[in-house]
Amino acid sequence: MAPANEVHDFHPPISHCGLFWTVPVPQGGLSFSSDGNSFTLVMRSVALIDQPGFPKLDALGTPATMSFKLVGKSTGEPVKYEDAPKHFRFTGTRAACQLEAQVEVPSIGFSWKSDPLSTSKCAFAIMGEEVNGRYYDS
Amino acid sequence: MNEVDPTGDSHRVLFGNAGLSPTRRDILKSSAFALLPLATALPNHASPNQQPMTANGGTDPYPIPWLDRFGSHNQAAGIGNEPGHIYHFKGRVVRCNNFTGMGTDNKGNRIAFGAPSTDYGIMQGEYWAARTTQHGAFVHI
Numbered sequence: 001m002a003p004a005n006e007v008h009d010f011h012p013p014i015s016h017c018g019l020f021w022t023v024p025v026p027q028g029g030l031s032f033s034s035d036g037n038s039f040t041l042v043m044r045s046v047a048l049i050d051q052p053g054f055p056k057l058d059a060l061g062t063p064a065t066m067s068f069k070l071v072g073k074s075t076g077e078p079v080k081y082e083d084a085p086k087h088f089r090f091t092g093t094r095a096a097c098q099l100e101a102q103v104e105v106p107s108i109g110f111s112w113k114s115d116p117l118s119t120s121k122c123a124f125a126i127m128g129e130e131v132n133g134r135y136y137d138s
Numbered sequence: 139m140n141e142v143d144p145t146g147d148s149h150r151v152l153f154g155n156a157g158l159s160p161t162r163r164d165i166l167k168s169s170a171f172a173l174l175p176l177a178t179a180l181p182n183h184a185s186p187n188q189q190p191m192t193a194n195g196g197t198d199p200y201p202i203p204w205l206d207r208f209g210s211h212n213q214a215a216g217i218g219n220e221p222g223h224i225y226h227f228k229g230r231v232v233r234c235n236n237f238t239g240m241g242t243d244n245k246g247n248r249i250a251f252g253a254p255s256t257d258y259g260i261m262q263g264e265y266w267a268a269r270t271t272q273h274g275a276f277v278h279i
Contacts, residue, residue: 023279135264
């Protein structure tokens with residue numbers, strides 16, 4: 001739930017098919033290390049909406065853009081989640097992730113830039129392999 | 139539709155009033171019949187604004203079918219929760235949330251970012267859509 005003092009909330013629109021706040025990563029935007037234990041995701045000028053009133057159904061969404069860099073590294077601690085009725089299985093490890101971002105909301109003349117990547121923290125992260133849906137039983 | 143008869147007899151042929159100028163009644167009758175081909179053709183010709191549809195559906199990924207408490211196809215990050223946002227998927231995933239940090243706006247104000255719901259999710263691999271396998275990388279922001 002968003003905190004009471006939240007002034008901005010940036011996310012992609014929900015797609016026509018219902019895919020929730022999820023967008024394609026452009027070619028070359030995502031890279032994993034050869035051992036698969038670390039990754040870097042860089043995206044520039046992603047079209048988003050600033051919707052601080054979410055999840056109210058009538059929450060106003062203002063066009064915005066965001067550029068960001070997200071990095072992560074496995075801690076090596078194994079993790080496995082499986083839910084047969086929901087047909088998903090995740091096998092991986094815990095991870096440590098950090099984020100730096102820059103946002104712009106042109107219509108209100110607002111922009112914001114985070115401090116460098118190394119100053120951010122993330123309380124929960126996992127990385128690994130998942131199968132779900134029709135792939136769950138195969 | 140306007141059709142021109144090179145003999146100049148187009149009025150007689152079209153309105154069936156040989157040798158005479160067409161009456162207003164003739165014009166109205168003819169106009170009504172002229173609309174028939176268009177009227178019968180409409181069901182078979184889609185609006186020019188309507189996009190053609192594929193028989194097998196689009197190639198966009200399917201969302202997770204069940205709903206969260208807000209009625210959205212969203213899986214919260216957390217222990218035991220499904221990390222992905224795409225159904226019929228197999229591949230690499232990353233799920234992380236509860237980011238915190240600081241930043242500065244264009245007026246020099248120091249503004250913190252992050253909340254328990256500040257989350258990201260990465261999915262890279264194979265998914266099923268349009269009745270066949272697709273490949274791609276996606277990020278939940």
